[in-house]
Amino acid sequence: xxxxxxxxxxxxGGSTAAYRLAxxxxxxxxxxxxxxxxxxxxxxxxxxxxxxYKFPEFFTKETIAQKVKDMVHYTPWGEVVSxxxxxxxxHRERWDRRIAQLAREKGAELKxxxxxxxxxxxxxxxxxxxxxxxxxxxxxxxxxxxxxxxKVAKETGRFTRDFLITAQYxxxxxxxxxxxxxxxxxxxxxxxxxxxxxxxxxNVGVGVDLHYxxxxxxxxxxxxxxxxxxxxxxxxFGRTGGFIPGxxxxxxxxxxxxxVGDAGGxxxxxxxxxxxxxxxxGDMAARSILEGExxxxxEEALDTFGSSINRAAKKRKELMKEWDRLEWRIPRTWIxxxxxxxx
Numbered sequence: 001x002x003x004x005x006x007x008x009x010x011x012x013g014g015s016t017a018a019y020r021l022a023x024x025x026x027x028x029x030x031x032x033x034x035x036x037x038x039x040x041x042x043x044x045x046x047x048x049x050x051x052x053y054k055f056p057e058f059f060t061k062e063t064i065a066q067k068v069k070d071m072v073h074y075t076p077w078g079e080v081v082s083x084x085x086x087x088x089x090x091h092r093e094r095w096d097r098r099i100a101q102l103a104r105e106k107g108a109e110l111k112x113x114x115x116x117x118x119x120x121x122x123x124x125x126x127x128x129x130x131x132x133x134x135x136x137x138x139x140x141x142x143x144x145x146x147x148x149x150x151k152v153a154k155e156t157g158r159f160t161r162d163f164l165i166t167a168q169y170x171x172x173x174x175x176x177x178x179x180x181x182x183x184x185x186x187x188x189x190x191x192x193x194x195x196x197x198x199x200x201x202x203n204v205g206v207g208v209d210l211h212y213x214x215x216x217x218x219x220x221x222x223x224x225x226x227x228x229x230x231x232x233x234x235x236x237f238g239r240t241g242g243f244i245p246g247x248x249x250x251x252x253x254x255x256x257x258x259x260v261g262d263a264g265g266x267x268x269x270x271x272x273x274x275x276x277x278x279x280x281x282g283d284m285a286a287r288s289i290l291e292g293e294x295x296x297x298x299e300e301a302l303d304t305f306g307s308s309i310n311r312a313a314k315k316r317k318e319l320m321k322e323w324d325r326l327e328w329r330i331p332r333t334w335i336x337x338x339x340x341x342x343x
Contacts, residue, residue, distance in 0.1 A: 005027075011261065014145030035113050045198065142256060171202055
């Protein structure tokens with residue numbers, strides 16, 4: 001089978017790339033290991049409002065859980081810092097399905113329960129996980145959008161080795177919230193806790209640096225107990241978790257292979273924000289292929305994200321592998337503080 005582009009991973013980055021490519025007339029195969037797009041949800045589901053200006057077709061009444069206004073930070077020393085952060089908490093599973101469906105409507109072919117195995121003699125090798133059939137696909141380009149622990153990245157060169165690990169419960173709020181809440185604590189080393197409101201519910205989670213070798217569920221349970229004034233902790237409506245790449249951007253252009261989203265390290269290594277970056281890099285990769293200048297993808301992606309992401313990666317490496325003197329350390333490693341931008 002021959003395609004212009006094989007896209008591995010049908011999350012926001014991969015589905016956006018497939019959508020744009022198919023919209024531009026390319027023959028696209030989009031594959032994903034999951035049996036259903038959008039599950040499991042592995043993030044806190046926030047995207048900045050600016051993304052909806054560029055891709056209004058992705059945002060429908062059904063895909064948005066609620067709008068949020070600011071990001072409010074609670075420090076261990078009692079300071080509270082508010083930062084403008086207008087955006088949306090998504091029904092992420094519906095939102096992911098929406099983008100994939102738009103790609104299919106434009107002509108992209110979608111195969112679920114399909115695993116990317118590697119490359120062989122110029123072909124991409126796929127496996128149908130239901131039938132065990134192994135397929136060889138010929139494609140002019142391959143876009144790796146298969147997440148933080150990307151198989152496409154591993155098969156083609158550098159790949160992320162340094163991660164944060166997250167765990168999250170969905171709990172019922174005691175009263176409505178219109179802001180994102182961020183909590184820094186000594187028992188959440190190299191990361192933070194969060195409450196992201198989702199109507200009557202909230203995503204309540206923690207992210208910690210794997211370097212500290214902690215049980216992330218134990219950290220989450222301690223955090224949830226502390227958050228009892230905000231949420232009811234007797235009933236859990238959902239559980240999830242995942243990995244956040246912590247090294248920064250890793251060679252997103254590799255000839256006929258491109259990496260987008262978390263696969264290319266485009267998730268912010270400190271905040272963990274990655275949905276918007278995945279969509280935007282997916283769009284960039286698709287556009288560069290359609291315009292016949294694939295090498296321009298890396299230049300545009302680095303111009304757009306390189307400075308902020310690599311600054312964060314450097315700070316994580318130099319300042320967040322220890323978790324003491326928090327009143328000094330946190331302002332230098334979090335985007336809401338002036339000190340973050342001075343070093």
